Amino acid sequence: MVDKWKIKRGLADAINDHDLHRILDYFATDAVFVSPVGLAEGREQVxxxxxxxxxxxxxxxxxVWYEATESDDPMMVEWTGTGTHTGPFLLPDGRELQATGRRITLRGTCSSFVEHDRIATHREYYDQFELFSQLGLHLSSD
Incomplete structure (x- = not known):
């Protein structure tokens, strides 16, 4: 029997290592990834x-500061992401925001469904407005 939490924790470790190949190994070939960025279907899009x-x-x-370990279908965690905006970042309208040097702290949660030893569906939730505000972007009436 597969340890689903080992998969979930391994994904978090791979993300922190920025190891894209290892990240994708945790996902099913036809995985679905849903986030504020949009919908990704398949490993290439993920x-x-x-x-x-x-x-x-x-x-x-x-x-990762909270794991809802009472269930593994789905596996739910809460996390805080931190980083420094030092490279180009793609915005929802297709423009790239060039490095601002700003630090971000973003709170979020995610749920994962594992089937056949791989993540079949993964859903990320975080506040895009919180992210964009920390990057110095503002709402416009244009």
Whole structure:
């Protein structure tokens, strides 16, 4: 029997190591990844999302501070992500925000469903407004 929490914790470690190959090994070939960034289907698209964050925040680090271990279907964790915006970061409208040097601290949660020893569905939730505000962006009436 597979230890689903070992998979979930391994994913967090791979993210903190910025090891894209290891990250993708945790996902099923046809995995679905849902986040404020959008919907990714399949490993290639999932990898692309992580690449965008690693480019913009080369020191990105997740600190998982709560695990809902009473259940493994789905596995739920809460985390805090920190990093420094020192590289280009893709915005929802397709523009790239060049490095601002600003530090971010972002709180979020995620849930993962594991099937056949791989993550089949992963959902990330965090406040994009909180992220963009810390990067110095503001709402516009334009």
């Amino acid at each position: 990898g692309w999302i992580f690449e965008q964050f690693f480019k913009g925040f080369p020191d990105l680090h997740l600190n």
